[in-house]
Amino acid sequence: MSAERKSEYDRKDRAAERRHVQIAVKVRRPGETWFTSRITDVSTTGFRLQSFMKLTVGRDLWVMLPGFEGRRARVLWTRGPESGCTFERPLHPAILDHIVRLNAAAGSY
Template identity: 65%
Template sequence: MGALQEPSDQHYVSRLQDRQTVLIGVRVRRKGESWFKSRITDMSLGGFRLLSFVKLRVGMEVWVMFPGFEGRKALVAWTANHEAGCEFENPLHPAIFDHIVRMSDPGARG
């Protein structure tokens, strides 16, 4: 019999890059400001795409609160029009990621 193998770092990195199309209503806040409503349109273990009409800048710290979870810190990686790509300070645990994706609008997933 072969030895059990741990998931490789390559598997983890690959999964970090796997994005799921979602539509999730979230609350977001910039450092030192009040929460506002926004939506996430895709996400991975490492980050998310945020639709926002609030001005965000690359490198800005934001907090995002998914329904049923505490706020999580993220940094804005890019912005374009009314969208921003954000990277979680700490990647999501795969079970939390799967739960959030399952709870999103099923019509959004492709």
């Protein structure tokens, strides 16, 4: 199983702190229907997605976080059923905190 990566993102320093979560989300590629997937970590700038959708590095997708409208993101890397994605526009820190609190309250973290 080979991993597709963009070298500029293959680094230890991150643009933002990641929060470990288990959040059910809806995901779709442009022009397609929504699929249920899961986010296992999230930050203001991006997320790690677990999904059996075939995703391609450099392509856009839409992700719907609980309680929010769909947000555009871009696939940075893929490895099996996991993909690293960056939001087109970073999340406001208050939105990130809200999503993490909902996740903790649901007991899925």
